[in-house]
Structure formats: C-alpha cells, structure tokens
Amino acid sequence: MEMTMRWFGTGFDTVTLEQIRQVPGVTGVITTLYDTMPGDVWPQERIHALKKEVEAAGLRIAGIESVNVHEDIKLGRDTRDQYIANYIETLENLGKEDIHLVCYNFMPVFDWTRTELARVRPDGSKVMAYRQDAVDQLTPETMFDRMSVDSNGALLPGWEPERMAHIKEMFEAYKDVSADDLFDNLKYFLEKIMPVCNKYDIKMAIHPDDPAWPIFGLPRIIINKENILRMCSMVDDPHNGVTFCSGSYGTNLKNDLPDMIRSLKGRIHFAHVRNLQFHSQEDFEESAHLSADGSFDMYEIVKALYDIGFDGPIRPDHGRAIWGEVSMPGYGLYDRALGAAYINGLWEAIEKSSRK
Numbered sequence: 001m002e003m004t005m006r007w008f009g010t011g012f013d014t015v016t017l018e019q020i021r022q023v024p025g026v027t028g029v030i031t032t033l034y035d036t037m038p039g040d041v042w043p044q045e046r047i048h049a050l051k052k053e054v055e056a057a058g059l060r061i062a063g064i065e066s067v068n069v070h071e072d073i074k075l076g077r078d079t080r081d082q083y084i085a086n087y088i089e090t091l092e093n094l095g096k097e098d099i100h101l102v103c104y105n106f107m108p109v110f111d112w113t114r115t116e117l118a119r120v121r122p123d124g125s126k127v128m129a130y131r132q133d134a135v136d137q138l139t140p141e142t143m144f145d146r147m148s149v150d151s152n153g154a155l156l157p158g159w160e161p162e163r164m165a166h167i168k169e170m171f172e173a174y175k176d177v178s179a180d181d182l183f184d185n186l187k188y189f190l191e192k193i194m195p196v197c198n199k200y201d202i203k204m205a206i207h208p209d210d211p212a213w214p215i216f217g218l219p220r221i222i223i224n225k226e227n228i229l230r231m232c233s234m235v236d237d238p239h240n241g242v243t244f245c246s247g248s249y250g251t252n253l254k255n256d257l258p259d260m261i262r263s264l265k266g267r268i269h270f271a272h273v274r275n276l277q278f279h280s281q282e283d284f285e286e287s288a289h290l291s292a293d294g295s296f297d298m299y300e301i302v303k304a305l306y307d308i309g310f311d312g313p314i315r316p317d318h319g320r321a322i323w324g325e326v327s328m329p330g331y332g333l334y335d336r337a338l339g340a341a342y343i344n345g346l347w348e349a350i351e352k353s354s355r356k
C-alpha cells in the first residue's frame with residue numbers, strides 16, 4: 001500500500017503540501033481540480049500544473065478524488081453521451097500526465113450526508129455525526145442549509161451551491177429512476193470509458209454511497225457486498241474497481257467489512273480507512289481511527305487489506321477537529337495525521353508478523 005492524504009488544492013485546503021510531507025510515511029496526495037464542475041473537461045495544462053506543484057513539495061499525485069459524474073449520466077438522459085465524451089477526454093488528459101487512479105461516485109443528487117458537522121464528544125473533540133430521525137424531519141433543501149451552517153465557511157465536496165440550486169428539479173428527474181435503472185446507467189457509463197482506461201491503465205474506483213442506504217426516497221446502489229459484486233461483474237474488467245471506504249460501507253452494521261474486502265480481491269484500487277462509533281444503527285459519529293475509540297476492529301480491516309495483497313493508495317479518512325484546529329469538517333491535519341500513523345503502525349505489525 002501507499003500511504004496518502006487527501007488534499008483539495010491551494011486556495012481550497014487549510015492544510016498545505018509542506019505539512020502533509022511531514023506526516024511520517026505519507027508519500028502521495030489524492031487531489032482534484034476542486035473548481036471544476038461535473039461534466040467539465042479537465043484541461044491537460046491544469047493537470048500538469050497541479051502535478052508540478054505537488055512534486056515540487058516532494059510528494060506525488062497518487063490518484064484523483066474525484067472526477068465527478070454529471071447527473072445526466074446517472075439519470076441516463078439523451079445528453080449523457082456528450083458528458084461521457086467529456087469524461088473520456090478528462091481521463092485521457094489524466095493518463096497523459098501519468099495519473100492512473102480515479103475515485104468517483106454514482107450517488108443521485110447528494111454526496112455523503114451528515115446531520116451534524118460538529119458534534120462535541122466527551123473529550124472535547126468535534127466530529128461529524130448522523131441521526132436518521134434528524135434526516136426524517138428534514139427536506140432536501142433544509143438538509144443543504146444545515147450542511148452549510150457548520151462548515152467553517154468551507155465548500156463541502158459534493159455539496160456545491162451551484163448543484164444544490166437545482167435540487168427540486170433533480171428530485172423531480174429521479175422520480176421514476178429505480179435502483180435497477182441506476183445500475184443500467186452505471187453499466188452504460190463504464191462500458192464507454194473502459195477502452196480509455198485500458199489504454200492509459202487508469203483504475204476506476206467507485207466510492208460507496210454514504211450512508212449506505214437510500215435517503216429522501218432516492219435510489220442508492222453502492223451500499224453492500226451483493227451490489228458491489230454485481231457492479232464488478234456487470235463490467236468485468238480489472239479497471240472497473242472499488243474504493244473500499246470503511247466509514248461508508250460501515251454505516252450499515254449489517255456490512256461485514258473484512259469479509260467484503262476479501263470478496264473484492266483484485267478489485268480494490270483505493271482504500272479509505274476510518275472508524276465510526278455507533279450509539280444505535282440510527283445514530284453514529286465519526287470517531288478517532290483507533291479501534292478502541294469506535295465500533296470497528298481496525299486491525300481486522302487492515303489485516304484483510306494486507307491479506308488480499310492490496311497495493312494501492314490508502315488514506316486516513318475524515319478526522320476529528322482537535323487541538324483547536326479550524327478546517328473543512330473532517331479534513332483537518334492533526335487527526336488525519338494521527339490516523340495515518342496508526343494505520344502505518346498496524347500495517348507494519350501485520351507485515352512483520354506475517355513474515356515469520
């Protein structure tokens with residue numbers, strides 16, 4: 001594996017490349033052109049400039065998170081072919097710059113969803129949290145307002161105001177889209193992009209839906225073992241792979257995370273590792289990465305990745321806000337650095353004890 005951290009780019013991230021460079025064992029960043037919109041072509045010159053900036057700091061671009069998929073592709077509208085052509089052009093430009101990993105998601109309308117961005121834990125740290133009863137009392141519009149209030153002024157990935165301005169239209173458009181339709185639209189998209197992925201050896205890594213169940217009546221498909229195996233087999237190409245995000249699949253306690261990892265051998269191209277603490281299935285918060293601080297056995301998760309021979313980028317995921325740091329929720333430096341150090345420690349111990 002290669003230890004990495006997500007970085008949103010100069011002007012968008014409160015964390016600098018110089019800081020990331022000093023986290024032990026981190027050699028790469030997972031980054032993006034944060035000011036592009038779904039459907040835009042990413043110019044090669046801009047990708048090249050981003051790459052040079054990262055390399056000047058002594059790091060490398062280990063992958064892109066995300067190249068977002070235009071809503072018309074998810075909806076299967078007639079206009080999708082143009083947006084897919086644009087996506088292919090972006091992939092080509094990334095391939096020419098020697099970038100070989102793209103994380104994306106196929107969630108209708110909303111990206112990841114939390115009902116609190118700054119729940120205070122007993123130790124004074126602040127974390128993102130989710131309560132189903134809070135979602136049940138909200139409409140999609142009030143949900144967006146709520147997500148904006150506590151974001152420390154940061155733009156939240158996937159919650160761009162430009163997209164949210166059209167929220168009513170988008171809900172109307174999804175009224176007759178079933179989970180099977182969404183699978184069909186994903187298949188159509190993947191089949192069109194696989195040739196360029198093969199040409200440039202670009203591994204596509206779909207991120208799970210978070211939380212891993214339908215919300216506000218919208219279909220959500222990347223939620224469990226059955227569905228992710230269906231997704232892998234419906235376009236059976238090694239470039240059609242998975243971002244294994246423990247914190248997203250883990251929102252549903254029925255998901256056996258180490259078992260899912262083992263069943264996805266050869267198809268996990270990218271890993272997000274974090275822990276959640278559950279108060280009930282309907283109420284959970286993002287804890288520190290340490291097993292004892294949450295509900296998951298992080299040793300078993302990292303062990304499963306080791307056992308399947310996972311060799312892609314891994315990153316600590318959302319961190320707590322600690323030591324007075326103010327950042328985009330989930331993306332401060334301190335707690336993610338602690339997470340990286342902890343995962344590195346687990347990996348080293350597993351590797352050395354396995355060799356004996």
Ligand SMILES: [Mn+2]
Pocket residue numbers: 207245247248272317
């Ligand atoms: Mn994730």
